[in-house]
Amino acid sequence: MPATLVENDTAMSQVLCADGCDRVARLVITSCEAFDNYPPGLPGKAIALAAKLPGGLFLATRQLRIRWLRRGPLGFGWMAKRPIADDELDRWLRPLLTQGEIRRDLRKYAANLDRSVLVVSAERLRDFDRPVLVVWAREDRVMPPAHGRALAELLPQGRLVEVEDSYTLIPHDQPGRLAREIRAFVAEASGGEREIAGS
Numbered sequence: 001m002p003a004t005l006v007e008n009d010t011a012m013s014q015v016l017c018a019d020g021c022d023r024v025a026r027l028v029i030t031s032c033e034a035f036d037n038y039p040p041g042l043p044g045k046a047i048a049l050a051a052k053l054p055g056g057l058f059l060a061t062r063q064l065r066i067r068w069l070r071r072g073p074l075g076f077g078w079m080a081k082r083p084i085a086d087d088e089l090d091r092w093l094r095p096l097l098t099q100g101e102i103r104r105d106l107r108k109y110a111a112n113l114d115r116s117v118l119v120v121s122a123e124r125l126r127d128f129d130r131p132v133l134v135v136w137a138r139e140d141r142v143m144p145p146a147h148g149r150a151l152a153e154l155l156p157q158g159r160l161v162e163v164e165d166s167y168t169l170i171p172h173d174q175p176g177r178l179a180r181e182i183r184a185f186v187a188e189a190s191g192g193e194r195e196i197a198g199s
Contacts, residue, residue, distance in 0.1 A: 002022070002024065002025030003023060003024065003025060004026040004027070004185075004186050004189075005017075005024045005027050005028070006030070007028065007030065008031075008032065008170070008171060009030070009031070009032050009079075009169065010033065011033035011034060011038065011118050014029065014032075014118065014125060015118070017128050018121035018122075018124035018128070019124075025189075026131045026132070026133075027128070027130065027132045028132070028133045028182055028185065029132065029134045029135070029148075029151060030136070030171070031135070031137045031140050031142075031143040031168045032143055033143065034118060034143070034151055035118060035119055035122050035150065036119055037118075037144060037147060038113060039110065039115075040142050040143060041078065041141065041143065042078065043073070043075065043078065043079065044142070046060070047060060047110050048110045048111070048113055051106065051107045051110035051111040057103055057107050057110070058103065061093075061097055064093050064097065067089075070089060070093075076089065078141040078142050078167060078168070079142060079167055079168045080168070080169040080172045081139065081165065081166055081173045082172065122150075122154065123154075125151070125154060126154050127156075128155060128156070129156050129157065130157060131157045131159075131185070131189040132158045133158075133161065133182070134148050134151050134155070134158055134159065134160045134161070135148075135170060135181055135182075136149075136161075136162055137162075137163050137167055137170055137173070138163060138164055138166075139166065139167060140166075140167055141167055141168075143168050148162070159185075161181050163177055163178070
């Protein structure tokens with residue numbers, strides 16, 4: 001059954017939909033990697049660099065145990081405009097900090113990033129002929145707002161909504177606004193279908 005795919009903070013739905021993907025009836029893209037912003041912003045570039053240095057990723061992840069450091073621009077400080085509760089961040093980071101397999105996979109991924117993948121995918125999205133809602137944080141410091149506008153313009157059925165008072169993690173900073181925009185988009189574009197898948 002065709003679904004609405006909702007993407008947040010990762011560009012994988014862009015890659016998927018650039019190849020067509022008949023199961024996706026509608027797409028919602030929130031502030032995420034796009035075009036050449038890969039790895040994204042200062043935090044992404046720092047992790048990619050750490051992954052290439054012997055022991056770098058281990059050291060970088062250990063610093064995330066220090067709560068005031070993870071609130072800085074190299075951590076989550078530019079990702080969310082409102083502070084993320086320490087217990088929530090602890091839950092998010094626990095697998096990375098406690099499981100070597102997770103760090104190994106992150107190292108492989110971050111050390112082999114190919115920014116051309118998103119550039120090529122963006123160009124191929126011009127052929128994605130289904131409704132797309134692009135929801136972008138107007139004040140985003142990691143994912144450039146110009147990228148949200150450019151995505152909406154290149155998509156044949158793209159529509160842009162810019163969200164005030166938020167950084168990248170719109171579901172954290174403006175969850176009510178994001179939910180309303182998605183509900184309205186699905187109701188308008190689906191003709192009654194309500195299935196939603198998240199990424």
